[in-house]
Amino acid sequence: xxxxxxxKLRKAFGxxxxxxxxxxxxxxxxxxxxxxxxxxxxxxxxxxxIAGLETPTSGEVYFDNERVTTKxxxxxxxxxxxxxxxxxxxxxxxxxxxxxxLEDKLDAxxxxxxxxxxxxxxxxxxxxxxxxxxxxxxxxxxxxxxRAVARxxxxxxxxxxxTNVDVNSRVQLKAALKRLSKQHNQTIIxxxxxxxxxxxxxxxxxxxxxxxxxxxxxxxxLYNYPNDVFGGWFLGxxxxxxxxxxxxxxxxxxxxxxxxPVRFENRGGDRTVSVGIRPEYVQIHxxxxxxxxxxxxxxxxxxxxxxxxxxxxLGEHTIKAKVAPEIGEVVGESVWVECPLEAITLFxxxxxxIETELKPA
Amino acid sequence: MTQGRTRLYHLLLxxxxxxxxxxxLWIALASFKTKxxxxxxxxxxxxxxxxxxxxxxxxxxxxxxxxxxxFLISIVAVLIAILVSFLASYCFSRxxxxxxxxxxxxxxxxxxxxxxxxxxxxxxxYSAFSWKDSWPALVLFYAMFSIxxxxxxxxxxxxxxxxxxxETALVNGGSRLHVMFKVVLPxxxxxxxxxxxxNLIFVWNxxxxxxxxxxxxxxxxxxxxxxxxxxNLGTDWTFVATLTTLYILPPIIAIFFFQKYLLVGMTFGxxxxxx
Numbered sequence: 001x002x003x004x005x006x007x008k009l010r011k012a013f014g015x016x017x018x019x020x021x022x023x024x025x026x027x028x029x030x031x032x033x034x035x036x037x038x039x040x041x042x043x044x045x046x047x048x049x050i051a052g053l054e055t056p057t058s059g060e061v062y063f064d065n066e067r068v069t070t071k072x073x074x075x076x077x078x079x080x081x082x083x084x085x086x087x088x089x090x091x092x093x094x095x096x097x098x099x100x101x102l103e104d105k106l107d108a109x110x111x112x113x114x115x116x117x118x119x120x121x122x123x124x125x126x127x128x129x130x131x132x133x134x135x136x137x138x139x140x141x142x143x144x145x146x147r148a149v150a151r152x153x154x155x156x157x158x159x160x161x162x163t164n165v166d167v168n169s170r171v172q173l174k175a176a177l178k179r180l181s182k183q184h185n186q187t188i189i190x191x192x193x194x195x196x197x198x199x200x201x202x203x204x205x206x207x208x209x210x211x212x213x214x215x216x217x218x219x220x221x222l223y224n225y226p227n228d229v230f231g232g233w234f235l236g237x238x239x240x241x242x243x244x245x246x247x248x249x250x251x252x253x254x255x256x257x258x259x260x261p262v263r264f265e266n267r268g269g270d271r272t273v274s275v276g277i278r279p280e281y282v283q284i285h286x287x288x289x290x291x292x293x294x295x296x297x298x299x300x301x302x303x304x305x306x307x308x309x310x311x312x313x314l315g316e317h318t319i320k321a322k323v324a325p326e327i328g329e330v331v332g333e334s335v336w337v338e339c340p341l342e343a344i345t346l347f348x349x350x351x352x353x354i355e356t357e358l359k360p361a
Numbered sequence: 362m363t364q365g366r367t368r369l370y371h372l373l374l375x376x377x378x379x380x381x382x383x384x385x386l387w388i389a390l391a392s393f394k395t396k397x398x399x400x401x402x403x404x405x406x407x408x409x410x411x412x413x414x415x416x417x418x419x420x421x422x423x424x425x426x427x428x429x430x431x432f433l434i435s436i437v438a439v440l441i442a443i444l445v446s447f448l449a450s451y452c453f454s455r456x457x458x459x460x461x462x463x464x465x466x467x468x469x470x471x472x473x474x475x476x477x478x479x480x481x482x483x484x485x486x487y488s489a490f491s492w493k494d495s496w497p498a499l500v501l502f503y504a505m506f507s508i509x510x511x512x513x514x515x516x517x518x519x520x521x522x523x524x525x526x527x528e529t530a531l532v533n534g535g536s537r538l539h540v541m542f543k544v545v546l547p548x549x550x551x552x553x554x555x556x557x558x559x560n561l562i563f564v565w566n567x568x569x570x571x572x573x574x575x576x577x578x579x580x581x582x583x584x585x586x587x588x589x590x591x592x593n594l595g596t597d598w599t600f601v602a603t604l605t606t607l608y609i610l611p612p613i614i615a616i617f618f619f620q621k622y623l624l625v626g627m628t629f630g631x632x633x634x635x636x
Contacts, residue, residue: 053528073531080532082525090547099543100533144529151533 494576
């Protein structure tokens, strides 16, 4: 239907603040792409530029092959939903969804069909003829979503739409969003700072930091193989463990993580490298095990799903491990830690991933 | 508060309200009395009411005209003022042109200038333009007179409407006019009503300017009242009482129906329209 292509897009506020720094990216047709990043990383600004609510300092925005950089929001044929529900007071839910359709000069039957359609998907049938005052936040946000979707634009932009919605309704809204996106094959960009939301909704996630997109990948790959320290740190709860090694251009890693030395290809000649491993991939043995390094248990706590989160001292480093209840219950003061080589990602001095395979020396 | 104290408090409120209401009661009662009854000491509270004053009043020439003038001039002037003020305050609120706060300050200052101070220049201007006793000219003056206060109230209300409303409508394919009149305007309806009622009362009560630059065809009730007070036999109490009673009815009715909006208006736009 419509792909969104950004070309060397840049937006600066004043002299010092660069919200969007030279971004070139294509958001594919009919896919849900989540823009994920911490607050203030420029994701909302990027979205507003795509919507036409901000003018970029430089660079271009294309929808398919049409240049839209200088077009007004109205000319772009998009839909947008904001963090706080925008609902027009004094009229009922039906009229709220209908208002932009009237502007589009659709006939009454078609308007009615579309409104009933979105109301059905969003579960708004029961309140359709109620006045909007007195409805809860989740319902209001559904109305806002309905209004954006009913116009059937080629592109829909969501700016943290469920941040202010209570947990129960969130699940429902998320499901509805998924259904809607499948139904009309729209190109959807979804801004969020919540990784769970991004992981569950997105076909692809674009991870943003300080005005640049650090990585764009499907959720699983992004999680397992971040190509930057930031991705490892930001995703996951808790984030990745990083252990720094001074290698001085060499290519061998030993303690405290590895009992037997491990080799990698240091093509870039980095002096220090960081070994990254997600807490859930760290293997913990309550008893002595071959190939496992001995560590000291500092803390242990129960997390979601009955799993245990352990903080373990290995040499001078503290690493976190998430383990199954059976292991978590029985670990004593001394534990044996094993880091499977296939679960490890190496990062160079600049924080970027080193493309290499780890092998026992 | 205990029940006894609450009662006492309510009693006190009633007494104060009645004290303030007593002149109005006096004039309203007077309109049903004969001249002698009006001037009787001590004042009469029980008397056989007469409608003679009203029949006499309506048999006079021009009285209908005063009412028509008062109604039309104030309503048209305030409607123009509200339209202009809405456009202006939308601009101040959303585009914040350079010097917005200074302009808001100037607008408020205009409101503070006593009417008497402006009468001479206005008289000279209107004479020079030969605008005296002209219906559109008077409407224009009252519109101008009503704009500052309306801008103040409305700007507060529009500031209270999140910009996301504008943006949602723009993205959904609306033009700027659509945003202003279809999206923002309904959200600030309480502000519009408050500004409308307030200014309507200001204009309804205005005497000085109507007296100075008005004339035969544009006489409004306060001027008529002032002219009609004296007849060849002294003060014409029955006329004053009748006209005053009829004159205060419309504001009382308006206030009764729009009390809650007036409260919002009295806070001078500082209590923002909730989003």
